[in-house]
Amino acid sequence: MKLKTGLRAAATLAVAGLLGLVAPVTAQQGAAMRRVDLELVLAVDISQSMDQDEHELQRNGYVEAFRHKDVVNALMSGPEGRIAVVYMEWAGDFEPYVTIPWTIIDSEKAAHDFADRLSKEDVFGEQRTSISTALIRATELIAENNISSHRQVIDVSGDGANNAGPLVEPVRDAVVKRGITINGLPIMLNKPREFYDIDHLDRYYKHCVIGGEAAFIAPVYDLKHLAATIRKKLVLEIASLDVEPSMAPIQYGEAPSAGIQRVQLKLPTEKTDCEIGEKVWGGGGGRRGFGGFRNFPDQ
Numbered sequence: 001m002k003l004k005t006g007l008r009a010a011a012t013l014a015v016a017g018l019l020g021l022v023a024p025v026t027a028q029q030g031a032a033m034r035r036v037d038l039e040l041v042l043a044v045d046i047s048q049s050m051d052q053d054e055h056e057l058q059r060n061g062y063v064e065a066f067r068h069k070d071v072v073n074a075l076m077s078g079p080e081g082r083i084a085v086v087y088m089e090w091a092g093d094f095e096p097y098v099t100i101p102w103t104i105i106d107s108e109k110a111a112h113d114f115a116d117r118l119s120k121e122d123v124f125g126e127q128r129t130s131i132s133t134a135l136i137r138a139t140e141l142i143a144e145n146n147i148s149s150h151r152q153v154i155d156v157s158g159d160g161a162n163n164a165g166p167l168v169e170p171v172r173d174a175v176v177k178r179g180i181t182i183n184g185l186p187i188m189l190n191k192p193r194e195f196y197d198i199d200h201l202d203r204y205y206k207h208c209v210i211g212g213e214a215a216f217i218a219p220v221y222d223l224k225h226l227a228a229t230i231r232k233k234l235v236l237e238i239a240s241l242d243v244e245p246s247m248a249p250i251q252y253g254e255a256p257s258a259g260i261q262r263v264q265l266k267l268p269t270e271k272t273d274c275e276i277g278e279k280v281w282g283g284g285g286g287r288r289g290f291g292g293f294r295n296f297p298d299q
Helices: 002-019 027-032 052-065 069-075 108-119 131-144 168-177 201-209 223-239 276-284
Strands: 034-045 083-090 097-105 147-158 181-186
Touching (some): 034 052, 034 131, 052 108, 052 223, 069 108, 069 223, 083 131, 083 147, 097 108, 147 201, 147 223, 168 181, 181 201, 181 223
Parallel strands (some): 034 083, 147 181
8 A cells, every 4th residue: 555655646746747847938938949840759668678689679670760761751741841859768767868869850861860879879778667757757858958849759668567656647647738649669579477577568558658649559579570660650750651551550359460559549448457567566576676777788
């Protein structure tokens, strides 16, 4: 009971903080702001439930995406012809790490420069999973920059449920209330199960994590599909362009090879427990502490 009460209190404070981020923009500030089509926060899970090879494949998926012609064409297709992107890595209940700060991408060269810079960054790993903390920090990054846009999107990737920090559902609701769309990339790999893993992570993301106008999830069931899924997801987020038939929206119960699932689709009748991650972790006897960021050891 103490654990749940503490988490709910933390969630209440987090929601209050999110709602308090809104501040009026003066005419002088508005004139100084850079105008783009989209502010996109790439919030990438670096929890140690994925090994070094999996983290590198995930990172390389984003690198390859910003070098791909479909993504380059999408980011220049809007009325402003440019987007703003920040790449943020997160894991447990501590300050997420801004790997690449806000960057304006308005050309093929700018997209390739972003990819090149990302490819040179170290790959980190940490313990626990706090989607809520990632959403709070991502919202702060949007609120505190000097960029204005037609849309704001937080792109959350992860392979587990929230098990640290505030409860995710009220934080998600507060973020969506600010007009920000949250999309999800749940990574569901077929590998030995740990005590903190949950069933139907895609369903959890759909019920508890994503939200906002045209929100969707893009589940990944096999690492060899990760790069292509990231690319197609970015194209949808940036320009809402058509995707290949294999990535068309699906209903639950269809083959796992299907891809994009929009939030507007009919959900399963059973309710997903948005506190399942906290409950599983609390009963698993796992290590609760965590240290600072660290590099993965060399192989």
